[in-house]
Amino acid sequence: MTSPTSHRVYGDFADVHSAFYDQCALPAMDLDFFRSEPKPGRLLLIGSYCGVLPSLQSEVNAVRTPDGPRASFSERPIICDRSLPMLAECRRRRPDADVVQADVRQLPFGPSFAVVLIPGAVTAHLLTDEDLDACIGSVAAALFPGGELTLDAYAAGTITETPYFNGNSTFNVDGHRWRRIARTLSRTSASLQVVLEFASDESDQGCRELLMQRTYTLDEWLPVMSRHGLHCTELKHASESGRLYIRAVRS
Numbered sequence: 001m002t003s004p005t006s007h008r009v010y011g012d013f014a015d016v017h018s019a020f021y022d023q024c025a026l027p028a029m030d031l032d033f034f035r036s037e038p039k040p041g042r043l044l045l046i047g048s049y050c051g052v053l054p055s056l057q058s059e060v061n062a063v064r065t066p067d068g069p070r071a072s073f074s075e076r077p078i079i080c081d082r083s084l085p086m087l088a089e090c091r092r093r094r095p096d097a098d099v100v101q102a103d104v105r106q107l108p109f110g111p112s113f114a115v116v117l118i119p120g121a122v123t124a125h126l127l128t129d130e131d132l133d134a135c136i137g138s139v140a141a142a143l144f145p146g147g148e149l150t151l152d153a154y155a156a157g158t159i160t161e162t163p164y165f166n167g168n169s170t171f172n173v174d175g176h177r178w179r180r181i182a183r184t185l186s187r188t189s190a191s192l193q194v195v196l197e198f199a200s201d202e203s204d205q206g207c208r209e210l211l212m213q214r215t216y217t218l219d220e221w222l223p224v225m226s227r228h229g230l231h232c233t234e235l236k237h238a239s240e241s242g243r244l245y246i247r248a249v250r251s
């Protein structure tokens with residue numbers, strides 16, 4: 001069974017959440033891992049994750065040739081998210097990309113992409129093994145043979161040692177101070193139950209939500225990838241940020 005989800009943090013508070021990513025979440029992420037060798041072909045980015053995009057934009061869209069840099073992606077990149085408010089925020093920031101509302105477990109694409117990026121631990125929302133299998137199957141089907149998938153995931157054991165789900169952050173939205181307050185209530189070997197709160201210091205606006213987030217070990221990726229014709233080329237555990245980074249190529 002796949003898991004349903006509807007989160008206000010990606011709905012009514014998409015702009016606030018995106019500002020948090022811009023200002024606080026990105027320093028913890030290894031953005032360089034997502035800057036793989038550019039390839040000719042089309043890029044698909046899953047989980048609009050708006051804060052990441054400006055940082056990756058120039059890297060993923062340019063390739064060096066003997067004549068200097070030129071666009072490596074022959075067509076406009078496509079950005080998918082299942083949340084319409086997150087996509088609206090994304091469209092505002094990335095007029096050069098096309099946005100498509102889609103669930104990563106059921107992407108509406110045949111083999112048409114050279115590169116698929118899934119940054120920002122979108123994989124934390126794949127709560128069951130069926131979710132994970134559906135996600136990797138649907139991404140593999142969207143890649144050309146030889147195409148590359150890069151993703152990250154929360155590492156079981158080390159993500160709770162970081163302030164990401166046990167700490168407070170402050171950031172700005174249009175000149176106003178906001179806080180993100182995260183507390184881990186409980187954890188199992190494969191998931192976290194987290195209370196996530198976004199609060200404005202200057203008004204009573206805000207939201208508070210209980211989120212389930214999936215965590216992973218490195219060795220659970222290999223079987224699911226190979227089941228769908230993906231060959232892992234790089235696996236990395238960054239314990240200081242509690243994240244796993246995985247790269248795979250479509251055979």
Ligand SMILES: C[S@@+](CC[C@H](N)C(=O)[O-])C[C@H]1O[C@@H](n2cnc3c(N)ncnc32)[C@H](O)[C@@H]1O
Pocket residue numbers: 010046047048049080081082083086102103104105119120121122124125213
């Ligand atoms: C950046 S990720 C999650 C980051 C992290 N877990 C957190 O909340 O701090 C959230 C983005 O992925 C999107 N997303 C979550 N599950 C998805 C799915 N099954 N398909 C497509 N997008 C999804 C959300 O709408 C949101 O824009």
